Amino acid sequence: MGALEVEAFLTHWAVDGHVSSSTQNQALSALLFLYREVLDQDLPWMQDVVRAKRPAHLPVVLTQAEVASVLERMHGVHGLMARLLYGTGMRLMEVVRLRVKDVDFARTEILVRDGKGGKDRVTMLPRKLAAPLQEHLLWRKRLLEDDTAKGLASVYLPDALERQYPNAKNEWGWQYIFPSGSHSVDPRSGEKRRHHHDLHPCAQQRRLWSVRPFGPTLTEA
Incomplete structure (x- = not known):
């Protein structure tokens, strides 16, 4: 896969798949490991990938x-x-x-x-x-x-x-x-x-x- 395919894959998970931020980050880390450690390729374009946003949870505070x-x-x-x-x-x-x-x-x-x-x-x-x-x-x-x-x-x-x-x-x-x-x-x-x-x-x-x-x-x- 090239830059376009990797970006499309991760963006799909974030936008259409509605996965949690940790799930998308895990997929991103796996791809980074594959390209850098196995294929020996740097991926400077990874910074443009749309990342899943962590939902903001308000803390429960006792009165x-x-x-x-x-x-x-x-x-x-x-x-x-x-x-x-x-x-x-x-x-x-x-x-x-x-x-x-x-x-x-x-x-x-x-x-x-x-x-x-x-x-x-x-x-x-x-x-x-x-x-x-x-x-x-x-x-x-x-x-x-x-x-x-x-x-x-x-x-x-x-x-x-x-x-x-x-x-x-x-x-x-x-x-x-x-x-x-x-x-x-x-x-x-x-x-x-x-x-x-x-x-x-x-x-x-x-x-x-x-x-x-x-x-x-x-x-x-």
């Missing part, structure tokens, strides 16, 4: 009442994490990896470290969540005291901080706010320590989806 109905059905640590997700705009793993020193109650701010694109940023701490978070930190500090008594208080420090500040790994400020429920051996250092919460992103998403604001079915966190 404030629906969000409140969902959050009311979530309790405990997972409930607090869900409220932080909604109230701060943080991503799930950003909440999971929060450390004590990153929360400034006086300024009602949270410092998100190494976020999207490897950048740090500051987000707000909703005043409504300050008291529940402080209450959670009281429990967290008791847990640290227990770990310290067992010699298991250290946490992972990023980059070379552990070499620069050898005592920081045991300090309160560096502790994860949402820690794992057990200790495990860190494969990087071989040290037994408590990592951050081992909640998988899909698990929290399933919790949020399973809490139905319009029915009795819900999953207790």
Whole structure:
């Protein structure tokens, strides 16, 4: 096939066949591979081919009442994490990896470290969540005291901080706010320590989806 035949074939799929953009792109990629890798021919005219357009889908957004109905059905640590997700705009793993020193109650701010694109940023701490978070930190500090008594208080420090500040790994400020429920051996250092919460992103998403604001079915966190 020449340029005219290839263009007609792909345009037919886009215009008359009403295929999805991914289907047409797959056919286009197959033809490019055939001509470039098998037939050793360059196809500069491929850029003129009519491509199938991806349909624009509007996102489904819950109303404030629906969000409140969902959050009311979530309790405990997972409930607090869900409220932080909604109230701060943080991503799930950003909440999971929060450390004590990153929360400034006086300024009602949270410092998100190494976020999207490897950048740090500051987000707000909703005043409504300050008291529940402080209450959670009281429990967290008791847990640290227990770990310290067992010699298991250290946490992972990023980059070379552990070499620069050898005592920081045991300090309160560096502790994860949402820690794992057990200790495990860190494969990087071989040290037994408590990592951050081992909640998988899909698990929290399933919790949020399973809490139905319009029915009795819900999953207790």
